[in-house]
Amino acid sequence: MKIDRVLANNAGLFTGPGTNTWILDDGDGNVAIIDPGPVDYRHESALYDRIADRNVTGVLVTHTHSDHAPLANPLARNLGVGTLGFSRGPDFEPDTILRDGAQVPVGRVELAVVYTPGHSDDHLCFRVGNVLFTGDHIMGGSSVMVEKMAAYLESLRKLQGTGLQRLLPGHGREMDEPEKVIDWYLAHRLQRHQQIVESIERGACTTMEVVEDVYSDVDEDLYPLAERSVFAHLVLLSDQGRIALDQDDIVLLPPQTP
DSSP states (O other): OEEEEEEOSOOBTTTBTOOEEEEEEOSSSEEEEEOOOSOOHHHHHHHHHHHTTSEEEEEEOSOOOTTTSTTHHHHHHHHTOOEEESSOBTTBOOSEEOOTTOEEEETTEEEEEEEOOSSSTTOEEEEETTEEEEETTSBTTBOOOOSOHHHHHHHHHHHTTSOOOEEEESSSOOBSOHHHHHHHHHHHHHHHHHHHHHHHHTTOOBHHHHHHHHTTTSOGGGHHHHHHHHHHHHHHHHHTTSEEEETTEEEEOOOOOO
């Protein structure tokens, strides 16, 4: 088995060095393409160069965000293969819907589908052996924006203790100590959760006030992403009965007695 990375030409504040497109080869020249990225002629040409003389079996996407999925359908049409993903998106139409636990054959190896909602409702990871293609569930060198915090924490815990040895993310570097990485992600999120509670206790009354307090050391251009993650934490705090949310107004509730 061989795995190659082709970096898309979409480096930026939100995407880091760019989107990692992964090419999984079963060792006999049968390949799957994972997260082909945005529609970009240079990136598409680089992919064709990398898969020359190999048999492409399908184009998979981890989720339908615009830095991961738009090239999937045109690329698959040109290659005469199908697209695979969890759901339809603005720029993506899967030929095959994938669900948790499904197996996707790539020649003599199989990709196992792992449903990991949180970053988005439609997020999938793909596992082959002890290698996991993580999309935006886990990224190399940074935390991620989260839409649904409870689901995200559960999706991280789902990966713990499963024998992973390599993480291949949608952005950033490869990681070869998955358990440590997953533990860090969980600890980071729980720490942020407590920081948000403390910010509200200090008087923050809106999502943006919490962002400006808790993320004071972060580039303000990243505040829109931070705001989405903070709101996900606030929803979880509301579900836990620790705050009340009235549109964008936050009210700290007294501790519940047993």
